Amino acid sequence: MATQFLKEDFLLQSSLAQRLYQDYAVNLPVIDYHSHLPPGEVLEDRNFENISAIWLHGDHYKWRAMRVLGIEEKYITGAATDRDKFQKWAEAVPHTLRNPLFHWTHMELKNPFGIQELLNGSNAQRIYDRTQEQLAEPGFSTQSLLTHFNVEMVGTTDDPIDDLAAHIALGKTSSFNTKILPSFRPDKSLQLDGGDVYREYIQKLSAVAQINIDDIDSLLLALESRIDFFHAVGGRLSDHGLSWIPLQGNTGLEEINRVFKGVLNGNDQEVTPVLKDGFGFYVLSHLARKYYKLGWVQQFHIGALRNNNHRLLTTLGPDTGFDSIGDFQHATALTQFLDNLERTDELPKTILYNLNPSDSAVFASMTGNFQGEGFRGKIQYGSAWWFLDQLDGMKQQIDTLSNIGLISCFVGMLTDSRSFLSYSRHEYFRRLICDMFANDIQRGVMPNDLEWVGKMVSNICYYNAKEYFNL
The missing domain is CATH 3.20.20.140 (Metal-dependent hydrolases)
Incomplete structure (x- = not known):
C-alpha cells in the first residue's frame, strides 16, 4: 500500500x-x-488524552461506516478501550475509498499531526502512540x-x-x-x-x-x-x-x-x-x-x-x-x-x-x-x-x-x-x-x-x- x-x-x-x-x-x-x-x-x-477522544467520540460519520463493515458496537459507542476503538477504525479506513471519510481521515492526520502515511490496521498502534504524545503538548490544546x-x-x-x-x-x-x-x-x-x-x-x-x-x-x-x-x-x-x-x-x-x-x-x-x-x-x-x-x-x-x-x-x-x-x-x-x-x-x-x-x-x-x-x-x-x-x-x-x-x-x-x-x-x-x-x-x-x-x-x-x- x-x-x-x-x-x-x-x-x-x-x-x-x-x-x-x-x-x-x-x-x-x-x-x-x-x-x-x-x-x-x-x-x-x-488537551485530549488520545486520538480516539478527539476523533472518534461523537463522530457518527465514522460510526456509520464501521457499522457497514459489521464491526461490533462495543468498538463504536461501547465499552472497548480507546486504543482498541482506534485499532478498529484504522482497520476500517482502507475500506472507505471514495467516501469522504478517506480524504478527511488523512487530511486530519497530515494537519495538525504531520502524519502522511495511509492509516490501516498495521500502523494503527504506532500512529496511536505518536498522536497521543503530540496531544499532550500545549500546541494541541x-x-x-x-x-x-x-x-x-x-x-x-x-x-x-x-x-x-x-x-x-x-x-x-x-x-x-x-x-x-x-x-x-x-x-x-x-x-x-x-x-x-x-x-x-x-x-x-x-x-x-x-x-x-x-x-x-x-x-x-x-x-x-x-x-x-x-x-x-x-x-x-x-x-x-x-x-x-x-x-x-x-x-x-x-x-x-x-x-x-x-x-x-x-x-x-x-x-x-x-x-x-x-x-x-x-x-x-x-x-x-x-x-x-x-x-x-x-x-x-x-x-x-x-x-x-x-x-x-x-x-x-x-x-x-x-x-x-x-x-x-x-x-x-x-x-x-x-x-x-x-x-x-x-x-x-x-x-x-x-x-x-x-x-x-x-x-x-x-x-x-x-x-x-x-x-x-x-x-x-x-x-x-x-x-x-x-x-x-x-x-x-x-x-x-x-x-x-x-x-x-x-x-x-x-x-x-x-x-x-x-x-x-x-x-x-x-x-x-x-x-x-x-x-x-x-x-x-x-x-x-x-x-x-x-x-x-x-x-x-x-x-x-x-x-x-x-x-
Whole structure:
C-alpha cells in the first residue's frame, strides 16, 4: 500500500487551480459560523488524552461506516478501550475509498499531526502512540488548535436554557483571539407532541427565564428573554433543525393556545400533526420577528429523517448515527413562512440548507424571491450539509447556486462538526472551488482574469461571511 497520498496539489488539477488556492484562499482566516463544538472544552483549553477522544467520540460519520463493515458496537459507542476503538477504525479506513471519510481521515492526520502515511490496521498502534504524545503538548490544546487552523469565529449550537457560562468566560479572555459565539437553537420548544419530555423541558425553560409559562404568550415571552440573554453574550445567529418548515394551516391562535395549555396540564390527546404545524409556524414566525429586530441571522437545516432505528435508539440514544435523508415536500411551506415575514418587512437574514439533493434547485430558487435592498445575499442558499458535504455534494451546491443565484455573494463553508480536527473541511471546500473556477477559465466559460476571479474566491472563502455576520 502506498505510504503517501496527499500532495500539495490535492484536488487542484492544474497550475492555475494551484495558483488560485495559494494566492487567494489558503491563508485566509476561517469563519466557522455553524458548528457543534463544546464551548466548555474551549474554555478549559482541553488537551485530549488520545486520538480516539478527539476523533472518534461523537463522530457518527465514522460510526456509520464501521457499522457497514459489521464491526461490533462495543468498538463504536461501547465499552472497548480507546486504543482498541482506534485499532478498529484504522482497520476500517482502507475500506472507505471514495467516501469522504478517506480524504478527511488523512487530511486530519497530515494537519495538525504531520502524519502522511495511509492509516490501516498495521500502523494503527504506532500512529496511536505518536498522536497521543503530540496531544499532550500545549500546541494541541483546544485553543491552540483553533489558533493553528486560523479560526476567527466559531458559532456553537446552544439551547435556550443553556447558561452560556463558557461563552461569558471566554468573552473575558484577552489572550485567546477566536470568537466563540452562541447560536440560539429552540427546537425543543417546538416539540408539542413530546409528552412528559416536552413538559419537563418547558419547566426548565420557565425556571431559567423566570417566567411562569402557562400559555403561548408566556412561552414566547420566555423565549424572547433568552434571545435577549444570548444577544447580550454576543449571539447573533439562530439555528433550527427541522424535518420541514411547518405550514400555517387554518388552525386559529385560540385553538392553538387551548391545546398548548392542555399539553402543559398533561393532556396530549388533541395534538394532531396539523395543530403541531400551526403551533410551530406561529412560534417560529414570532421568533423570526425578534431576530429581525436584533439584526440576527436565522438558519434552517431542513430535511432530516431522524431516529430511524428504534431498537438502537432505545439502547444508544439519539445522535448516534441513525438519521438519514428525508423525502419531504418543502416549497409551499418555505414560501408561506418567508412571505409571511416579508409582508410586514420583518424577514431577517436567512440561510436555508437542504439535506435531500433533489431539493437543491427548490431551495436555491426560493432564496431569490426574498432578497432585500441594501444587502448582498440577504437570503442565502447554504453550503452542502451533512450527507452532502462531500465533493459531489459541494460541487452540486456550488453549481446550483451559480446557475440560479449568485455564487459571488455566497458565505461559504462551515464544519457542522463536534471535532476540533474538522477544519480540513474548509480546506477541502477551498481546494474544490479553486479547481472548479480554474477549470471554468480553462474551458473558456470564465474570463482568464486571475485577479478578478481570485477576489471572488477570497470573498466566498472569507470576506462574504465576515460582512454578512458583521464581524
